[in-house]
Amino acid sequence: MDGSGLAAMDRVEFDAEVAVLGAGAAGLFAAIRAADLGANVVVLERNRRPGVKILMSGGTRCNLTNARGLRRLEVVSGPIDAAYNPALCRGTRAIQDAFGPGGPFLGPALRQLDVDRTVQLFEAEGVATKVEGNGKIFPATDRAVDVLDALVRRLGRSGASLRGHESVESLHPDEGGAGGFRIGMAGGSIRARRVVLAMGGRSYPGCGTRGDGYRIGAELGHGIVATRPALVPIRVVPEWVASLRGLSLQDVTASVQERGGKLLQQRREAVLFAHFGLSGPAILDVSRAVAHHEGTEPLDLSLDLFPDQSREQVDARLQAACRHGRATVASIVGADLPQRLAECLVEAAGIPRSRTGPELSRAERMRLVRAMKGHPLTIAGTLGFEKAEVTTGGIRLEEVEPRTMESRIVPGLYLAGEVLDLDGLIGGYNFQAAWSTGWLAGEAAARAVRGGGP
Template sequence: MSKVLIAGGGAAGMYAAVTAAALGHKVELFEKNDRLGRKLFITGKGRCNLTNACDMEGLFDAVVTNSKFLYSSFYGCTNQDVIDFFEHAGVRTKIERGERVFPASDHSSDVIRALERELEKNGVKIRTNCPVKKVRISEEQVFLGYELENGSFVEGDAGIVATGGLSYPSTGSTGDGLRFAKELGHQVTECLPALVPMECKEPWAAELQGLSLRNVRARILDGKKVLYEEFGEMLFTHYGVSGPLMLTASSFVGKRLKKKELTLEIDLKPALTDEQLDHRILRDFEENKNRQFKNALGKLFPAKLIPVMVFLSGIDPEKKVNEVTREERQAFVRLIRHLPLTLTGLRDYREAIITKGGVSVKEVDPGTMESKLVKGLYFAGEVLDLDAVTGGFNLQIAWSTGCAAGRGIPV
């Protein structure tokens, strides 16, 4: 059996520790914070979206970067395996809209406590307030060791780096594992905030702060090229746009948006054809034929959106609706179907759910998570160049890669 040193007490690190210890390895878990699972505590707005109950094809489809790399780990530790693990550890689960899996209690603390119980049961030595400063390998790669911030040195047979990426740095995710990887000769792909709100140029977006739009279709373009198109829910903020639809979009367009401005078009009525929408507007105008244009849109839009739509339409707000011309009405239809915004950038890591980029998976064995460059060194979780859309998929990556790393160490 091996002495296994794990850097990082988040989802991937804890799951790797439980897995390795259950196989008989002597495991020490090092966490820089005063307690385990700091980032796990805030996931899913404190409810912890554990995983997603979709089929395996759905899991792979949800991965944005390097999905093929996850074949072995996803099948080695499936979403159902994760649900079973937590159920057996005393966490009842429930499935909500979009197949999202949560603890029935809606408390992420229950998930963390369950992991802590499993760590204790399997004899894992937990060292909190113990940041790892450096990973050292002997010249003959006979041992691997962690140099700690307090100046001490711990020697082991294998090490798992599960320190996370760069998102939510207040939880301790400050890129330590990326630095370790670089120091040991690994390639780290470009890192960006992902699943993150985006900023907009138009001042009127800030006027809509707090407005949530459901069942809209968003399209993001670079010139005429469509980079992203999807249906869902979005939210306006004081700086631009957020909500599930926009967070997911950021993972697909972030690299391009870092270099140049992009166009966001929102279809406010995607369930209607242009003709149906025109008829709907005509019907509303007929019901309000003696009212001014600005006062005849109450059934079409939320109240907060009406002044913006009136302004963008170019139609005189005081004009009676029975005086609105056919050309003006058709232009209004086009506006509703293609409400334009200019995306200027991503918000920073403090608001990002995950990090895009990380340790290159080309240098990691997909079956065991062991480095192809350094014998005995393993990676798991967000430190790797893997990311997925919202819905529990990124935590599934953490569980699956953590499990693969824990199992990958020779018994």
């Protein structure tokens, strides 16, 4: 912008130097960072209070981030349940890897706000943390409300103004050479020099999310990758799955494949049986393949109940166990698996419940081994956005400058969080992306209007 443009901009009366649209994870961090750098910041939130989705996350425990992204991590393996330990770390690459093709885009944001600094920020606000299995970092109190309270305190101390019950309906760049934006709301409008669009996605609409950020982005000329539910439970057809509702298995490999055999996605983690089908971390992670599937080939979900053993090893153990005694096959399988599950697997393999070990034929044994190592379950869909933890799809990453989060389509507009086409695995990764992109967007917007800062 030339000198005359700056002069014109200075003569215009703005309501805020930086307006942040949305007070979720990304929006709160953007506002805090921008205000800390001296910008006059206003946050507009559709709900009465900020961070509603934060309160619901992680089963109301809020999985803040993941210890695999700590810079000093050498190895994180097996269940961990201890106080936060900076000695357990591996660097930002582990966070990027969780986002697949979108991971490289996150590099600059993670360099500005990595996992170490994120944990330090929360602990400085009195939120002690702990590390659990697979590196998941939670507040030590297991209370998401403590996380949100800390953010609200930090926001208040930054000097940013939070306005609830403000539903943003439109966003237009101001005309006449003055620059800035006019933000239309149900009760009027305000003007801001810079805008951070952090209105979230379409997941958990009960939190007040409607996907308005996608509409606003599209109206401003941004391309939108089709949005679909991600990290969402999967519905499967066999009735015996529903009969196991409430049962959980801690170490299972879940796979989604086309009926023709093409593997689409695989994840080893915990699985939970439910009345509609399957949930749990492994299922939520592979649900992305279901959401993105556009072919006509039916999809199957298979569960490998013994991921550390080959089919040959499982078969050998089963043969050995069946040689002696008169125990039923279901009882033999039940020695290694929950009895209810063992009975269902025997039935799924077409084996009579009365069949004893010595009576088991080779063909029956092969079917049973297959059931334990990956019996295909027909997928009937997902539970949709109502139960999805994140949205896959959104504003195209190639239209956003990753070093600043500024739009390459609309100068002065910055984008952060779930509104972007950026979604990762379960385990705190998506929150870290929200914290980091929000932080970088707030910083870049503030520096643009303040001409620098600490």
